[in-house]
Amino acid sequence: MAGEPLAVLSAAEAARRIREGALTSEELVGACLERIREQEPKVQAWTFLDEEHALAQARAADEARREGHPVSALHGIPVGIKDIIDTGDMPTENGTVLHKGRTPRHDATVVASLRAAGAVIMGKTVTTECAYFTPGKTRNPVNPEHTPGGSSSGSAAAVAAGMVPLALGSQTNGSVIRPAAFCGAYGFKPTHGLISRHGILALSRTLDHVGVFARTLEDLALAAEELAGYDERDPDTRPRARIPFQAIAAEEPPIPPVIAFVKTPMWERAEEETKEAFAELVQALGDRVEEVELFPSAAEAWEWHKTIMEAEMAANLEREWQSGRGKLSKTLRELIERGREIRAVDYQRALSRIPPMQESFEELFTQRYDAILTPAAPGTAPKGLGSTGDPSFCTLWTLAGLPAVSLPLLQGSNGLPLGVQLVGRRHFDARLLRTARWLVARAAAAG
């Protein structure tokens, strides 16, 4: 272990050592807490953290192992939880003063799954207000004058800063992929419906996804394998066999993948530096990458996404709007007011565009391409903490429910990470991670 601080071990490696008795959960959690004490004044990733409670869970995990109880995949591993995800033993305040002191009685399904896999629930990470645009206190760990992105600001920053190896976030537009890109973490937003959203602040049934942050692709696979699954309390999950995420993600692709480089109609928003970096990356990847123009209706996705998100958020935040709109930010209040005016026919029309769009993507993936390569954001994390940046490079994939991963492969001239986004076929999440692993290796070899 010499030379490698415990806090920045990958989850997979730490779990291996704990399983083998070479490391205790208490040592690992202790090292993470020390890292937090050191970094938190700068980063401000946490909204709730009880050191003693975290250590108590770690000690219980160590005790269970010593007593010969079965040791699961995340045994003793600390995980940060975005503060819109319910925890039965910690407050969950959803980033709004309206929910100050809110203490749910039950764990969200994903938290229960993590506990069942042996994880230590480290604490609650900062979210923007109701996972929308108004920032929390978190700063970018690479440069605290820059935004960490949002809405999963604290989860992305905590993982990137080495405070925890894993954290949960959520994405309704670009709330996992963008902060992962801005902070330099790996971020994974799986296929819509793969991971249950029961017990999580509902903004938009159509668009809400649970996502994961880690510092390696292997760790994304490790977490996804525990989190994916049917939950009768989330009507968009489906009964299916357990997906061997880690095994598939670790495989070599049987034949080298073919990647579609897609600029999307948002390309004009990309910074010059981003355009140049992608041109170089595409060239470095050589004949395995082809530039592809999407079917024409893809250009309308941003409008449909806006209609659906506004209409569904207005419905889901009705109680907050009715009883406390004076305590909501202007941005959120205006979103809800727009959403309240949307007609049911227009909302349904927007919903009805999703399945044909998914079919068009299905064609693209089955006919030739293993994944789509596209920016995660227009550029590096913008300076200032008043905004969390532009999610528009994520909108299309979120609307279509396609799995996406943010890969910290590039860097801007300001030294901040520049995220690469890889998007896969629906329900082929593990294969997307396999393709991502191939891409990372190939980019490293070329670079």
Next chain:
Amino acid sequence: MAGEPLAVLSAAEAARRIREGALTSEELVGACLERIREQEPKVQAWTFLDEEHALAQARAADEARREGHPVSALHGIPVGIKDIIDTGDMPTENGTVLHKGRTPRHDATVVASLRAAGAVIMGKTVTTECAYFTPGKTRNPVNPEHTPGGSSSGSAAAVAAGMVPLALGSQTNGSVIRPAAFCGAYGFKPTHGLISRHGILALSRTLDHVGVFARTLEDLALAAEELAGYDERDPDTRPRARIPFQAIAAEEPPIPPVIAFVKTPMWERAEEETKEAFAELVQALGDRVEEVELFPSAAEAWEWHKTIMEAEMAANLEREWQSGRGKLSKTLRELIERGREIRAVDYQRALSRIPPMQESFEELFTQRYDAILTPAAPGTAPKGLGSTGDPSFCTLWTLAGLPAVSLPLLQGSNGLPLGVQLVGRRHFDARLLRTARWLVARAAAAG
């Protein structure tokens, strides 16, 4: 077979005879066609019927059997198809002049399932305009001065008149249970999502159900067993094991069922004769029936149903409204105009009330009751052909997606049938038919 006209054989009995070689499909279909020639001038159940095409299917079924091909459950049995259900070999006009001459290229999933089970697709039965309120030409076979009910008018009338042993209908409010009750057929509307709606005129994803008409409970089970199943093209169906409908429906209940007699908030609409008939029926059934008052929020179901139906029909009939509203009836036009004004938040609020209501019903069924007994309609079929009658005794169960069956057990003083409705637990469709069989036997023994 002496004394029993072939046309009024049950589907199960006819299938048995065909399987054993005692009857040919051509004989059966011929007898049904003869019955149609005799009854159709009075009943007007069909909107498309090609005798030669029906006979050709029957001959092909007989030929296949003679050649030793496997013989499925509905081999050679004629089935009527409501004219909002697509048939690749017959027009499907949805009861509106706007779709006159419409000839789909593919069978609806349910039609394909019937063909796979060996059925003869007899022809298309009359529907009201777009399965809403404006009547077609069909009359009640028991008394042609009375409505057959709607919207599945032709299917109910054809089965009750002995023209076919089985027919398909659909229900968005009371379109299966009500016409079955008015015509004196057995009608079955299964759990929402049990039978695929792919290839059927979509009015309301939330409320649309496929239903079946027959002259025996055994035949309802026979048809349901072939029709139920997962279809990836209907997002509300779910992968599940094949349900042995016939075996379960034929069982004796292990312990005598307990039935909840529920008047519903619509009770004041029931005719005096209906109230008296139900009082007698409840008394005759003795200690197995208890009058139960539903949870208070059930009273709001009619309002939620109205919001959902109007909003979804307005969206689904947008094209018809945009391009041909002058050719829609005033009733349908006004429905669409109301639906177009509904706000997305109100629509979503109505949708959000369904799961808690389903949980309340779940409690009722798991704590004590096997089924709910309630009228199928306020009374017998009203006189006149200008309206299809009042669906309000069906609305609650349709909204909750509960399985329901209409049993022709009672009769009004005018000689017309008075339907009894039995409602079951979601996803326990076969058990509902078993309970219905018990109830029919018990009522017969008591009566």
